[in-house]
């Protein structure tokens with residue numbers, strides 16, 4: 001990238017949008033890749049050569065045209081909370097900081113249209129003012145952007161009812177391509193799969209339309225169980241009961257709950273904890289199910305939708321890993337999907353093989369055909385060989401692993417082929433976040 005890039009981009013966009021200060025660029029070049037000890041070593045020195053703070057659609061289009069003309073790689077970035085180095089530029093170039101491109105354009109009946117840099121927390125707040133709320137959001141709601149969630153996330157709070165990003169939770173995307181004259185595409189239907197969780201490799205999301213749900217009053221509760229099996233049965237009953245409206249069912253094997261420092265006085269020593277967010281009025285049923293499965297409901301909190309004070313969702317999904325890392329930075333994790341019908345047996349096999357080395361952290365999700373736990377098991381990192389022994393064992397017993405220790409999009413994903421084809425059309429010079437699709441090298 002030539003030394004004159006800043007002057008040239010300033011001329012195009014007006015002053016004040018380019019970033020050349022080294023520390024700021026370094027910061028904009030990192031996400032939460034350090035969750036993985038393998039990625040930490042490989043990505044720590046990767047840094048962009050410059051950054052552009054996008055404020056308008058014209059800024060976006062002109063920056064892409066400039067980058068194409070000068071063959072400069074471009075990496076889009078929202079809140080920078082991705083866990084796999086998705087937003088880390090592997091080949092220098094420009095980072096597009098989209099957090100300033102953040103207008104909520106419309107909140108209609110059942111949907112919201114907004115610019116990609118809108119923070120999910122702000123969107124939830126605005127939606128609630130209209131009697132609506134987000135259907136799904138990551139536990140990083142206060143930092144993550146809607147564009148970053150769609151570009152690099154998968155699901156989260158609400159996924160027990162509404163599934164993941166691919167399950168009708170994105171209605172429309174406005175996308176810019178990386179060509180001499182960047183095209184503005186309006187994407188709907190099946191084609192959305194070419195962009196969801198695509199790390200910005202197939203196009204830059206400018207606007208998004210997502211569905212909203214009618215707002216509910218939520219409350220939180222912690223179920224405590226001596227035995228993992230009982231906690232799983234309880235969680236599954238809550239998940240499968242259509243009369244219970246829920247946003248989160250999150251199970252944590254001991255000692256994981258001991259790392260949730262702000263919850264210390266509500267956590268029972270040695271017990272499996274199930275963190276729940278359910279519609280107000282559900283506590284009697286939760287208490288009944290917990291006692292029938294050999295546990296109890298301890299801590300409860302009303303009005304969790306106001307997000308005042310400590311929220312149990314701050315300990316779910318990949319926040320669990322963060323609390324464990326704060327307590328002991330040797331912890332690391334995997335992401336895997338146990339079978340819908342056979343997960344109890346599969347988990348028993350894992351516990352038999354690895355005992356307390358591999359600790360269960362499960363998040364119940366709506367999946368095709370019912371509900372099932374997504375599993376983000378934690379363990380202390382020793383060597384890469386040991387990490388892959390655990391992966392190999394899981395795969396050998398039929399549990400697919402979404403490896404969080406790579407920055408590459410998985411070729412096993414059902415949307416992979418579509419993305420590769422789309423990239424060839426939308427980004428013929430492979431300038432969009434290069435190195436993240438395997439096909440980059442072809």
Ligand SMILES: Cc1cc2nc3c(=O)[nH]c(=O)nc-3n(C[C@H](O)[C@H](O)[C@H](O)COP(=O)(O)OP(=O)(O)OC[C@H]3O[C@@H](n4cnc5c(N)ncnc54)[C@H](O)[C@@H]3O)c2cc1C
Nearest residue numbers: 078079080081082086139145147148151152153154200205
């Ligand atoms: C503590 C913690 C908890 C988490 N919990 C969850 C969770 O519950 N669920 C979940 O799914 N994930 C979770 N994550 C991962 C991450 O938070 C989510 O993926 C989040 O939604 C990312 O949003 P972001 O704005 O930070 O995106 P970024 O990290 O900035 O970007 C994510 C990816 O999208 C690309 N991108 C960003 N903006 C655009 C755009 N406008 N157009 C095209 N591509 C773009 C980036 O290049 C990158 O590849 C968690 C991470 C942490 C650290």
